[in-house]
Amino acid sequence: MTAEPMSQRTTVRRGASHAEYGRAELLAILRAGPVAHVGVNTSDGPLVLPMAYGVTTEVMYLHGALANSLLKAGTGGVCATVTLLDGLVIAKTSFNNTMNYRSVVVRGTPRLVTDEAERLVALRVITNHIVANWEHLRPPSESELRATRIIALPLDEMSAKVRTGPPVNDDVDADAPHWCGEIPLVSAWAAPVTAPDAGAPVPSSIAAMGRNATKH
Ligand SMILES: Cc1cc2nc3c(=O)[nH]c(=O)nc-3n(C[C@H](O)[C@H](O)[C@H](O)COP(=O)(O)OP(=O)(O)OC[C@H]3O[C@@H](n4cnc5c(N)ncnc54)[C@H](O)[C@@H]3O)c2cc1C
Incomplete structure (x- = not known):
C-alpha cells in the first residue's frame, strides 16, 4: 500500500493489502481503462451504466445526451469504477479462487460543465482517451454541442485495489492433488x-x- 487514503469512505477495509492510494498509480489505471461503470441514485432506485470517459489530473469527464437520466441524476453524487481484468487466479478450492486486477473507485459530486471552452476541452479529453485522434475529426457543430451534457467528477476521493500473483492456498491444501495457477488475460x-x-x-x-x- 502506498500513500494515505483520500477520505474515510474511500479507505479500503476488505483486502486492505491490495489498496493503492498513490495519485500517479491511480491516474495510470484510469488512463488505461476503456470504460467506467458509473453509479447514481435515481428516483426509481440505484442505476449503474457503462460509459466512455476521459481524465485530466483533476477530474473525470463524462458526457452523454442532454436527456441522459444518469448524467442528470449524477449531479447529486456518483460513484465511477474502472476495472482492468488481468487474469483468473485458480486455487485448490473455489473459496480461494480470485482474479488479478487493477480497479479504481472514484466517489464525489460532479459539477455540470457549462463553460463553452471547458466543454470543448472535456470533449477532446474524452475523445482522446485511449486513442488521440481529436485533430483528425470534424469539430463538433453547434447543434451537436447543444445536444450534449457534460459533467466533471473531481478526482479528490478515490481508491484503487490491485491484485497480482499466484493463488493463495490454505495450509490444509498444500499437498492436495489439484491444479492451481494463473490464467493471464x-x-x-x-x-x-x-x-x-x-x-x-x-x-x-x-x-x-x-x-x-x-x-x-
Ligand atoms: C474484477 C473484480 C472482481 C471482484 N469480485 C468480487 C467478488 O466476487 N466478491 C467480492 O466480495 N469481492 C469482489 N471483488 C472485490 C470488491 O471489488 C470489493 O473490494 C470487496 O468485495 C470488498 O467490498 P467491501 O464493500 O467490503 O469494501 P470496503 O473495503 O468496505 O470498501 C470501502 C472503500 O474501499 C474502496 N474499494 C473497495 N473495493 C474497491 C475496488 N475493487 N477497487 C477500488 N477501490 C475499492 C472504495 O473506495 C470503497 O468505498 C472484485 C474486484 C474486482 C476488481
Missing part, C-alpha cells in the same frame, strides 16, 4: 478496419494501436 486492439466511406488514410495514432497490441 491479454486484451489487445487488432488492426483497424477502414470503412468504405473513409476520406483519409488511417491516422498514425490509430494505426499504432493495432501494431502495438498493448495490454489494457
